[in-house]
Amino acid sequence: MSDIQVVLAHADAREERTVTTGTKAWELFAEDPSVIAARVDGELRDLAHELAPGDVVEGVAIDSDDGLAILRHSTAHVLAQAVQELFPEAKLGIGPPVENGFYYDFDVETPFVPEDLEKIETRMRKIIKEGQRFTRRAVTDAEAINELADEPYKIELIGLKGSGHGEDAAEGASVEVGAGELTIYDNHRRNGELAWKDLCRGPHLPTTKRIPAFKLMRSAAAYWRGDEKNKQLQRIYGTAWPSKEDLAAYLHRLEEAERRDHRKLGRELDLFSFPDEIGSGLVVFHPKGGVIKRVMEDYVRQRHIEEGFSYVGTPHISKEGLFHTSGHLPYYADTMFPPMEMEGSNYYLKAMNCPMHNLIFRSRGRSYRELPLRLFEFGSVYRYEKSGVVHGLTRVRGLTQDDSHSYVTPEQAPDEIKHLLEFVLSLLRDFGLDDFYLEMSTRDDAKKDKFVGSDDDWATATAVLEGVARDTGLELVPDPGGAAFYGPKISVQCRDAIGRTWQMSTIQYDFNQPKGFGLEYQAADGSRQQPVMIHSAKFGSLERFFGVLVEHYAGAFPPWLAPVQVQGIPIAERHNDYLYDVAKRLQAAGIRVEVDDSDDRMQKKIRNAQLQKVPFMMIAGDDDLAAGAVSFRYRDGRQDNGVSIDEAIARVTAAVESREQV
Known part of the structure; x- marks a missing residue:
């Protein structure tokens, strides 16, 4: 075997390497477990890609943008394999990576239910544990049509490729077909047995064991190729991350996003x-x-x-x-x-x-x-x-x-x-x-x-x-x-x-x-x-x-934007008129104020104001009336008792004029 020269590119430097013919990209990165693919002369390649003289090679880390896309696309393949193992009659649509995750479309007789997703996720974990190897091979259009004869949607994509519309056939179609050669990825078990295959441009992870953390999120209906005239397929969405900690952080962000969902808050706050x-x-x-x-x-x-x-x-x-x-x-x-x-x-x-x-x-x-x-x-x-x-x-x-x-x-x-x-x-x-x-x-x-x-x-x-x-x-x-x-x-x-x-x-x-x-x-x-x-x-x-x-703001607008800036809360009915007088002074200062004169107890009134995310509350009882003051309560629960009315109004107007959050 003869020696060849390649260039190993780093973020800030390049070094020439002497390797033998037949060297695979993974051999350059054997000591860096974060590398899951390679960029060779600017093109993304599997780590199994065989290097040629003069190749400029750069490692693709799993936490980079390209690395995340490869991780998620590989996980989409594992999803599809698991579905076909559990539901053998399922026909494959398209399975691309998307922002923060992936999806795969399936033609199945019965829509997926949450219990199905649990079974699929369990089967995916088994496939990942097996460490199946992703192997790429080039095929002609005719060979691909023959091999995928039972996959009508894949056959359609291959036909569209021939017409020059492969990449534009549908969202995500570019991960399967394009203007160049067709490739199929085989999943091999450790004993060499073929476990599954799919039409795909790649690249993929070296093995399924390189999928550190994933979760299936939900299923939904989706028209084939996004066209309402086509058949409705079942789409399974999932997410995959470089570590379990990253996955947990993402799920926490989703929970926080759900808590902040403006559609939900719009109803709750009557906006x-x-x-x-x-x-x-x-x-x-x-x-x-x-x-x-x-x-x-x-x-x-x-x-x-x-x-x-x-x-x-x-x-x-x-x-x-x-x-x-x-x-x-x-x-x-x-x-x-x-x-x-x-x-x-x-x-x-x-x-x-x-x-x-x-x-x-x-x-x-x-x-x-x-x-x-x-x-x-x-x-x-x-x-x-x-x-x-x-x-x-x-x-x-x-x-x-x-x-x-x-x-x-x-x-x-x-x-x-x-x-x-x-x-x-x-x-x-x-x-x-x-x-x-x-x-x-x-x-x-x-x-x-x-x-x-x-x-x-x-x-x-x-x-x-x-x-x-x-x-x-x-x-x-x-x-x-x-x-x-x-x-x-x-x-x-x-x-x-x-x-x-x-x-x-x-x-x-x-x-x-x-x-x-x-x-x-x-x-x-x-x-x-x-x-x-x-x-x-x-x-x-x-x-x-x-x-x-x-x-x-999770609905808790800064005072200058809040629809109600001050909520007056009388402790008893005899305190109503006092707070209405305070409200008039606030209104004269340009402040939006309401007085809760309902029959609810004081604690319920405070709770209602908190749920409506009112920035300030002014609470009045007998002592406040006697002192010409209020108990001044902030949205976060802080409270100052015995605040003069002038001081309370000054605090509110200053907060509104500053346009800052409190």
Whole structure:
């Protein structure tokens, strides 16, 4: 056997290694148990991959992003094997890794029940304990069809691959088929016996024993390839982690997320609801939710005015020609509500505000002296989200955008984007979100037909956005292909109180709509020039941001946002009038206050206020009346007795004005 040279790449260095022909990648990492795969010349490979001269090899750790995906995909295979061992007639769909876990779809006669998941999980543990080896082999399309003759869904994917649509066949299809060769993974027991096989691109763990911790979570119905016209399959969801401690921490996060679920808290705190009579994804805000929404809107409107924006208003519907001019209809028609025919024209519920703002800009001649021209509104828009993705306030069909559009000269664009980004971050901080990173969404150059504009325009816009984003010093994560059809964008990604990430604000550079609408301004030299249009939604939508805040604060809003800021609690009926007088003074100071004059005992009244997450309670009894004071109680249970009314009011107003949590 001859020697060959390979390069072992580390995070901060590279070293040349001499190995013999036939050396497998795992031999380079035999002393590092955390490595479960290899990246060879940039491509992910199994550790059983045979090295060639000149290969650059890097270990993939199980706790890296790629390592977690490989772990979860391998666990999905174990799930599928266990299901077919327990339910031999089950036909295989698709089983990809997803964020925090994996799933696999099955065609079975009877839907899975929780007892089935317990049996499947037990069988999976047996397979893992056996230490079955994942072995990859390449096959032709014909060989794969022959081997998988009893798997109709796999045969369909192979056929789609032949038509060039394999990767786009369905969510997760890319883990099985693609443009290259087909591969099948065999699971072998230690004695060499074939235990199971599946169509898959890989890579996988070396053996099932390298799965440290997993759990099946639930089952649900799912249409094959996500198409409602296709058969409904049964999907089993699971999660897998590099250690039992990681799994326990994840399950704890799920429990915390369930406790904070804005849909549950919305009912308990009487904030909002989704009446069936109105329709899916259409919210009504109740009085307490309406208070929060109004406070948010008032504050954001005032901040926009302070930042140089002019408040405008536009209608909810428009003739379809407007959305052809803006370029939206060819790209967004599927997510817009169907048109309404009226007086010989088709009208659409608007799904975006920008076309109407363009008409405001175009309503009269503009001079360079007016630029930047900043227009802002709380615009109600409607999007026909599929019923399967509608989710509380965070994915709705009717939403209110805090939408702004800045019209600037090309030279002004960098400063305007900087101004917008600073404004966005300050607003989010005001609402208690201060853990950010930025995402840079650019055009997919391999799919230019999905975007409009010249290469030069895209290069200029991308460079401007990226330069401003980097100047913030925040982490900048690339999002290739995630741009809007008319231009690149920066997204502000926020982490909430339990570490989940939410996309909030977006800033988009648009050189296309001004061209489509024929927008112009008179430059200093008298020439007519085309402005750049910069879109910005500070929260994305008011509804979604409301839902995020409910979960971030677990319903315990800071005093300035709380629908009821003070709850008056009389110990006995004779103390009612005293607390109503205190309430009048609080209301005069702009504080939202209620007095619980029910027949409940004092402890029950306190408990009710705590359940409603009221920031402050003012309790009054005989001693308080005599002293002109109250017992001042905080939401967390702290209490100061004998606090003068003036001091109590001062504490509340100071907390509200500071916009801080208490």
